[in-house]
Amino acid sequence: MTAPLEELTHRDADWAGLRVLVTGLGVSGFAAADALVQHEARVTVVDAGNGSERQTTQAGILGILGADVRLGPEHVAGLPDDLERDLDLVVTSPGWRPDHPVLAAAQAHGIPVWSEVELAWRLRPRVGAAPWLVVTGTNGKTTTVQLLETILTSAGLRAVAAGNVGHPILDAVQHPEPYDVIAVELSSFQLHFTHTMSPLASVVLNVAPDHLDWHGGLEGYAAAKARVYERTQVACVYNAQDPRTERMVEEADVVEGCRAVGFTLGTPGRSMVGLVEDVLADRAFVEERATSAAELGTLADLSLASGGGGATPPPHLVADALAAAALARAAGIAPVAVRDGLRAFRTDAHRTTVVAEHEGVTWVDDSKATNPHAALAALSAYPDIVWVAGGQLKGAAVDELVAQVSDRLRAVVLLGLDRQLIADAVARHAPEVPVHDVGVADHGDMDALQGLMDDVVALCAASARPGDVVLLSPAAASLDMFPSYGSRGDVFADAVRRRLGTGPVSGA
Known part of the structure; x- marks a missing residue:
C-alpha cells in the first residue's frame, strides 16, 4: 500500500493499492466497494447471499469496475484464506455483528475494521x-x-438527510454537486466501528433497551450511541429528561470549546431549548441567555406535521423538533428558518398515522414503533386503546412498557414471533385486560399475512368502543413475518379499509 491508514483522512490522499475486504453487499456495502474501487483500492467483497437478482446485478457492476465479489455462505466463515495475510482494512456493513467470524478474525489479526461511516468521513x-x-x-x-x-x-442551504435514512452517507459526501451541510442519522451499528468522525454538532435523543442481542447488553448499546459525541466541535445536544444522555456528554472527549446543550419539554434553563407554554424557546444560542430567549416556533407550527386541524403535536414529535432546532442553531441557522422548517415538515408514513375514523373509533398505524420505547411514545398519546402488538423483540423487555400504559388498555391483540412475551407481561401488569392471540404466518406469505391481519382487525373492531383508538404499535421488529415495518403498516391499513368498506391502499 502507498500510504498508511492514518494518512487516509481525505479523498485526495493516496488510496491506490489499499487492500480492503468489504463485508456485505447491501446498500452500504455496495456504496463502500464502489467508492474504494473508484479510488483505486484493491477490493474484495463477501456476502452470505447465494445471488439474488439484486446481488447478481451489483456483483456484475463491481466486477466490471475491478472488484472481486464472492457470494455464498462459504465465503463468510472467517477471513478468506488467500487474504488473511494480505489485508490492510475491513469495511463492514451495519448488520454485521462485532463477533461475526469475519470481523472477529480480522480483529484477532490486528486488521482495522471501519464502518462505512468511517470510510465516508x-x-x-x-x-x-x-x-x-x-x-x-x-x-x-x-x-x-x-x-x-x-x-x-x-x-437556503443545500442540505440532505443521509446515513441510516435516505441517501447512503458515502453518496452524500461524494455528490458531484457538494452539499453545504449534511444531516446524518446513525444507528448504533454504524457508530460501533466509527473512529475519527468529528461532527459540527451531535445528539443522542434517548437511550432505551434495543438491539441488545447485537451489542451484548444495554451498556454495550449505550456505549455505541455515546460515540456520536466524541470529537464534536460546537455543541453536544442531550435530552434533559434522559439523564444517561447528559452523562454521555460529560464523559465525551470533545473539541475544546464545545458546549453541552439540553433539550426539554419543560421550561428551558440556561444553555437549553425547551417549551415556554406553546412556544419552542432557545436559551442556548442567544447572547443574553441568562435573561432572554429566542422564539423558534410554536406548537401550532408543528400541527400540520402531526395531522393538522389545530391538533396538538404529540410529545415525541415536539422533543424531536427541539433536538433538530438545537442542532440547526449550532450550525448558525436563524430562528425564522427554524420556524419555517417546522411549518413545512411532514411526518413519515407508519408513525402515528391515522388510517381511518369510523363510528367514533380511530384506527392508527404506528408500525414504525419497532421497540418498546418507541411504542411507549404512541401509547402515551391516547387514553383508551385497543393495542395491536408483537413481532421480534430483539431481546428487549416489555414489562416496564406494559406497566406504564396498563390503565389505557381496553384490549390487546397479539401477533408474531415473540407475542407470548407480551402476553405474559400483560398478565402480570394488567390481568383484567383481554388478550387475543392471532398467531404467526410465514415470512413474506402475503396472502397468509393479509388473512392474519384481517383477523386482527376483526378482533379490534369487536373490542373497541366509541372514543377508543385502535393502535398498531408493535413494540417489536417486523422481519419475523413482513419484509419491513412499512409493509406491516400497509397490510394493517388495507385490512382496516377492507373492514370499513373503503377499499385497499396502494403499495401493500
Missing part, C-alpha cells in the same frame, strides 16, 4: 467539506434528521 474533500450534524438515539432519529433537513433547506 475519510473520503470527504481535503478543503471545504460539508459539516455533519449527527443524530442517534433509540427512537426519533429519522423524524429528527428529516426535520433538520427541512430546517436547513428553509434557511
Whole structure:
C-alpha cells in the first residue's frame, strides 16, 4: 500500500493499492466497494447471499469496475484464506455483528475494521467539506434528521438527510454537486466501528433497551450511541429528561470549546431549548441567555406535521423538533428558518398515522414503533386503546412498557414471533385486560399475512368502543413475518379499509 491508514483522512490522499475486504453487499456495502474501487483500492467483497437478482446485478457492476465479489455462505466463515495475510482494512456493513467470524478474525489479526461511516468521513474533500450534524438515539432519529433537513433547506442551504435514512452517507459526501451541510442519522451499528468522525454538532435523543442481542447488553448499546459525541466541535445536544444522555456528554472527549446543550419539554434553563407554554424557546444560542430567549416556533407550527386541524403535536414529535432546532442553531441557522422548517415538515408514513375514523373509533398505524420505547411514545398519546402488538423483540423487555400504559388498555391483540412475551407481561401488569392471540404466518406469505391481519382487525373492531383508538404499535421488529415495518403498516391499513368498506391502499 502507498500510504498508511492514518494518512487516509481525505479523498485526495493516496488510496491506490489499499487492500480492503468489504463485508456485505447491501446498500452500504455496495456504496463502500464502489467508492474504494473508484479510488483505486484493491477490493474484495463477501456476502452470505447465494445471488439474488439484486446481488447478481451489483456483483456484475463491481466486477466490471475491478472488484472481486464472492457470494455464498462459504465465503463468510472467517477471513478468506488467500487474504488473511494480505489485508490492510475491513469495511463492514451495519448488520454485521462485532463477533461475526469475519470481523472477529480480522480483529484477532490486528486488521482495522471501519464502518462505512468511517470510510465516508475519510473520503470527504481535503478543503471545504460539508459539516455533519449527527443524530442517534433509540427512537426519533429519522423524524429528527428529516426535520433538520427541512430546517436547513428553509434557511437556503443545500442540505440532505443521509446515513441510516435516505441517501447512503458515502453518496452524500461524494455528490458531484457538494452539499453545504449534511444531516446524518446513525444507528448504533454504524457508530460501533466509527473512529475519527468529528461532527459540527451531535445528539443522542434517548437511550432505551434495543438491539441488545447485537451489542451484548444495554451498556454495550449505550456505549455505541455515546460515540456520536466524541470529537464534536460546537455543541453536544442531550435530552434533559434522559439523564444517561447528559452523562454521555460529560464523559465525551470533545473539541475544546464545545458546549453541552439540553433539550426539554419543560421550561428551558440556561444553555437549553425547551417549551415556554406553546412556544419552542432557545436559551442556548442567544447572547443574553441568562435573561432572554429566542422564539423558534410554536406548537401550532408543528400541527400540520402531526395531522393538522389545530391538533396538538404529540410529545415525541415536539422533543424531536427541539433536538433538530438545537442542532440547526449550532450550525448558525436563524430562528425564522427554524420556524419555517417546522411549518413545512411532514411526518413519515407508519408513525402515528391515522388510517381511518369510523363510528367514533380511530384506527392508527404506528408500525414504525419497532421497540418498546418507541411504542411507549404512541401509547402515551391516547387514553383508551385497543393495542395491536408483537413481532421480534430483539431481546428487549416489555414489562416496564406494559406497566406504564396498563390503565389505557381496553384490549390487546397479539401477533408474531415473540407475542407470548407480551402476553405474559400483560398478565402480570394488567390481568383484567383481554388478550387475543392471532398467531404467526410465514415470512413474506402475503396472502397468509393479509388473512392474519384481517383477523386482527376483526378482533379490534369487536373490542373497541366509541372514543377508543385502535393502535398498531408493535413494540417489536417486523422481519419475523413482513419484509419491513412499512409493509406491516400497509397490510394493517388495507385490512382496516377492507373492514370499513373503503377499499385497499396502494403499495401493500
